[in-house]
Amino acid sequence: MNRSEREAAVRRIMERTPPAVPPDLCGDAVRRGGRMLRRRRAALRLMWLLMFVASVAFLVWALMARPWVEPPSEVTPPLTGW
Template identity: 70%
Template sequence: MNRTQREAAARRIMESTPPPVPPELYAEVVRRGGRLLRRRRVVVRLTYLLLFAAMVTFVVWALVARPWVEPPSETTPPLTGW
């Protein structure tokens, strides 16, 4: 089969009408698509909830631990006997 014959065969296949979709298949596809959309929506909401919880946890930790404050020096002895 040469190139022109292959192109002609491909054109015939693409130009032919597709077979009709059975109604039970359509209903099944709609049901599965709805389920996929609901699952995706739940996953997105849980992801946002997890990110929000992580952000709140970090803010609370930062306010309690105050990592930007330099810890007091413990290398010099206390001054006594002045």
């Protein structure tokens, strides 16, 4: 297909009447968009809730286990100087 044939094909496509748009297309798009926004908002709230629960669980574990404190010695030091 050379350039003039492509241009003719494009002109034929452009001269066609555009397809009819369904009358309820806008309403469907609004409902679908609202549903998507509600799902996204719910997913974000769930993510924040899970992050909060995880941070509280970590805080409780850290307060109970005290990982920053050196564990007590298992062996008694030798007695010298008696």
